[in-house]
Amino acid sequence: MKKNVVLLSLVAALGLTACDKPETQATSSAAATPDKVYKVGVDNTYPPFEFTKDGQLVGIDVDLINAIAKDQGFKINIEQMDFSGIIPAMQAGMLDVGMGGMSITDKRKETVDFSEPYFAAGVSLVVANDNKNIASLDDLSGKKVVVKNGTVGASFADKNTEEYGYSIIQVSDSASMFQEVTNGTADALMEDYPVISYAIATGGLKLQTVGERLTGDNYGISVLKDKNDELLKMINDGLANLKENGEYDKIIDAYLD
Structure with a gap:
């Protein structure tokens, strides 16, 4: 009888250990996964969309992408660079998002996917x-x-x-x-x-x-073509929310009143 009790205790102990192990591994794995931070490329010599004022980067694009990120709950890090280098940097994997008053064109659509238009330019x-x-x-x-x-x-x-x-x-x-x-x-x-x-x-x-405006283009927010559909959806959803709740108009009016 004593032998059977010992064996049952041993089986129970092993069973508890086996049940505990996967939970411990899952917890460790989750803790080791950092939050994704999306890198956004902008041109800082493009007022009123991006420019430096009192040592700080400001502008319509800066405020807009920050507001979209806040609305959708994702994190961003803004990288300043020459405008002509933004799309190549995206292709090289150095950026996730491109802005800088970027007009939506068929040529650019060969390389990037655009959000819904957010500003009529020309x-x-x-x-x-x-x-x-x-x-x-x-x-x-x-x-x-x-x-x-x-x-x-x-x-x-x-x-x-x-x-x-x-x-x-x-x-x-x-x-x-x-x-x-x-x-x-x-x-x-x-x-x-x-x-x-x-x-x-x-x-x-x-x-x-x-004279009259030479073109009738619109600005859009870009991500690398066919590579970031989830991020693009968040950008579009955030932009739609900002337009609906009035935050978009506040951002535009702050620079182009």
């Missing part, structure tokens, strides 16, 4: 404010047009140079582009309407927009 033709000779594309024959690398303005300028007879100067940031026209090195520039309007209104630039 490219404007810009000249010095004392320029009386250029009022439209038809006046650009023999002139120099400056554009920023990787932008829709640069793409538009490249596609139409032969038709309108101008030459192109390429720079890497908006400030350099504005300076080229201000100092007379270039005759005109092509820039997104909200960006140049904000720059003229707040920066005291001696520039003016002329």
